[in-house]
Amino acid sequence: MALCLRYVNNKGKINERFLGIVHVKDTTALSLKSAIESLLMEYSLSLSRVRGQGYDGASNMRGEINGLKTLIMNETKQAYYIHCFAHQLQLTLVAVAKDNDDCIWLFDQLAILLNIIGVSCKRREMIREIQSQHILQALELGEIESGQGLNQEHGLGRPGDTRWGSHYKTVSNVTALYATIVKVLEKIGSNKINKDDRVKAITVMSTFESFEFVFMIHLMSEIFGITDKLCRALQKGDQDIVNAMTYVKLTKEGLQQMRDHGLEDFLHLVVCFCVKHDVEVPTMDDMYVPRGRSRRFFAKVSNLHRFRVEIFISVIDLQLQELNSRFDEENMELLICVSCLNPINSFAAFDMQKLLRLAELYPKEFPTNDMTMTALRHELQFYINDVRQDARFGDLKGIHELSMMLVETNKHTTYNLVYLLIRLALILPVATASVERVFSSMTYVKNKLRNSMGDQLLNDNLVTFLERDLFSRVSDDDVLERFQSMKTRRMLL
Structure with a gap:
């Protein structure tokens, strides 16, 4: 378990510092509370001085009866719990992918696609070559501009539920590499040597070139784009409650605006994309016919009703519902009161x-x-x-x-x-990004060559690695002097 402290220094600046890691035998709330108390006592810190606590959404952390936050608040009433905002957003995105049938279908197709074209170095190299050719052709035709930072190479990484922005990056890259992916699938489907991948490529191509796939991947790209700014902002260690609540409000307003008035512009975007890549666009007044799925599982409705009501509005409503429910914490009164300290617009709040x-x-x-x-x-x-x-x-x-x-x-x-x-x-902590970075850093500190290091050595190495801005101020002479004074030695270092 990793523990970080958030405090205000004597210059009025907010700081988050890594205190240490503790080895826990189990993840029950009582064990975690004992581990936190022992680590604080080691540095002569008292739990009674804590005025805020934040964790992820695990039940052993946020449980109302026997959760860790409840056990701490029973002893320290003013240690108010703020659910990690970044996890709330990430859980919302994952909930959309898991609770909506069309989103599940989309990400299943993306998983199959990534398995086929990202399974080997040869196919990834094939993507790079075709992408380079497309960029050169676009530059010659004047469709894109050249310059520093433009026309960067795109990859096809797998999305992960615990990695911020990974879903957005995946759908954005697939959309940007659409023409490249089509050519790669054509080459794989034409190769008669590897029959298994050839059949998979032909099957995926049928779905990949459907209007429904293009509609869904653009919809998820738009939704993730609206929520991405909030997601990235909450990873900042100096983020305060007011800014976090402002981003939440703007995200909700953006989704609501898209739901109420954004369908026409969104359809125009999708249709233009389909025309550019030779994807058949269905007539919206015709009856909906699913591509690659049985008609038995779908209602007999028009294409307009299917794409507007059952997909577009349904997915956005699910996002808004999750955002409203997950940010509706019991301590919202505390957050509203805190927002009155906001100095923006001559302290209008x-x-x-x-x-x-x-x-x-x-x-x-x-x-x-x-x-x-x-x-x-x-x-x-x-x-x-x-x-x-x-x-x-x-x-x-x-x-x-x-x-x-x-x-x-x-x-x-x-x-x-x-x-x-x-x-x-x-x-008051609004995100656990600092704690998450501790576990990410462990892969650098405790690598294969140093896999047998003990808990204390791992903890000391992590402290120096994560807080290197502080340790960079310590001179070599100070280290030598401290080491020399620890024990009488035969010679000076």
């Missing part, structure tokens, strides 16, 4: 009553008595009048910039209660 309510959620920092609340109320009024008149606070983009500006202008001492509210808001 400022709401004194909600900020007073935010203070009530942290009784240890803000004792619920009339004196404390009265002092906070007066301080909030002076604070908002001051920062709105100060030009230095006019162009701030988030709570993290507000925190650093308060320290820079020394106003954090003048408005110490407000600054405490800001710090509490910043340490």
